[in-house]
Amino acid sequence: MAISIPSRQLFIDGEWKVPLLNNRFPIINPATEDIIGHIPAATKEDVDLAVDAAKRAFSHNKGKDWSSAPGSVRARYLRAIASKITEKKDELGKLEAIDCGKPLDEALADLDDVIGCFNYYAELAEGLDAKQNAPVSLPMETFKSYVLKEPIGVVALITPWNYPLLMATWKVAPALAAGCTAILKPSELASVTCLELAEICREVGLPPGVLNIVTGLGNEAGAPLSSHPDVDKISFTGSSATGSRIMTAAAQLTKPVSLELGGKSPIIVFEDVDLDKTAEWTIFGCFFTNGQICSATSRLIVHESIATEFVNRLVQWAKNIKISDPFEEGCRLGPIVSEGQYKKVLNCISTAKSEGATILIGGSRPEHLKKGYFVEPTIITDVTTSMQIWREEVFGPVLCVKTFSTEEEAIELANDTHYGLGSAVMSKDLERCERISKAIQAGIVWINCAQPSFIQAPWGGVKRSGFGRELGEWYESYFLYQ
Secondary structure, eight states: OOOOOOOOOEEETTEEEOOTTOOEEEEEOTTTOOEEEEEEOOOHHHHHHHHHHHHHHHHGGGGTTTTTSOHHHHHHHHHHHHHHHHHTHHHHHHHHHHHHOOOHHHHHHHHHHHHHHHHHHHHHHHHHHHHTTEEEOOSOTTOOEEEOOEEOOEEEEEOOSSSHHHHHHHHHHHHHHHTOEEEEEOOTTSOHHHHHHHHHHHHHTOOTTSEEEOOOOIIIIIHHHHTOTTOOEEEEESOHHHHHHHHHHHHTTTOOEEEEOOOOOEEEEOTTSOHHHHHHHHHHHHHGGGGOOTTOOOEEEEETTTHHHHHHHHHHHHHTOOBSOTTSTTOOBOOOSSHHHHHHHHHHHHHHHHTTOEEEEOOSOOTTOOSSSOOOOEEEESOOTTSHHHHSOOOSSEEEEEEESSHHHHHHHHTOSSOOSOOEEEOSOHHHHHHHHHHSOOSOOEESOOSOOOTTSOBOOSGGGEEOOBSGGGHHHHHEEO
């Protein structure tokens, strides 16, 4: 399928701007390893321009044009953006699939969520006006107190490559709804649809400087954005290592940050489950989005009495997953996003084998695909808790398995991680599910399912998976002083 990648520049102050050093880097189709276009590479000087544009837009006309305008004004722009994305959904879906390797059906489904997110925050922006000047009850009648909700200011939004436009929208939509102005820095591995968002903002007439989009490498664009003195807050989704560096930079200026970082999420399967339904959820929870999900339930903790039969069913499911170019009909597993990530995934599998684990299925490139960064769906057994495959995030289609005999043991295994983003409990006993959900150290617990998320519900982790909550009305603590 011939797909043309639009040639874009940096989006700063409502205009396309060539990077000051005029540098660009290649876009590589992960399914073919071919160069299909180029992305502008911003540096500190470009970041300075973007932050200055956002700062001026925040206070322009004493804030009446954006930051202190009625929420209904901002809502009109958010709905206009949603409408434009709806018009361009098919085009954007194809661009996302070729850019990051996601199956086309999944990319199109993500765009439905993007549209829903902009419309949802349009509604919340309108509702924000009614929440202003909320009275606070005081014990003395002599005094009166009320709460004014104010946008935090200029925000830096740094996003990952696994859900390029959706993860950007999770940050952009609530930030704009709150009245902030923003600089979006998407991952250099998947920036195409975020630059198309810039074009959409230009088409709907979003005021200049309200949203600026700079693409580039982390050390050349992300780092100066994180440490910029005129950025009032940073919201980051990505690796724990990068999150730690961002916290260090922000701490120098006592700057608030919100972090959604890595995960090594457990899925606990008890002996009373429907084996077929639970096998389907287990496969989905780990292998969806090519296994590249921060909340992937990649540690299966299964009751010893059903372990052999259940794992055999997982193997059959894995054998039937269609691995192909993302544009082939029925594709359920596309390529890993880049050569570097591809090598990392294979290295994790190789290390598991060298440490004594058993590669039950998968573990290498599919025989029928000679090019592209494809990895077979992989299930690993005979795992110990000291192994790298149990402890470290792989970010690929790799599931590791351990058994348990008691509820207490299952909880101990589930919590045996530095991370705490997602988790799942599978059992027909709902009282047991509720009991265990309270004992698991994770920001999200799914019961008899894995991976569903809703824009109305909070999203975020504990421990080294970060802090802060995205989505829902929790955006107010993200982007508003109150």
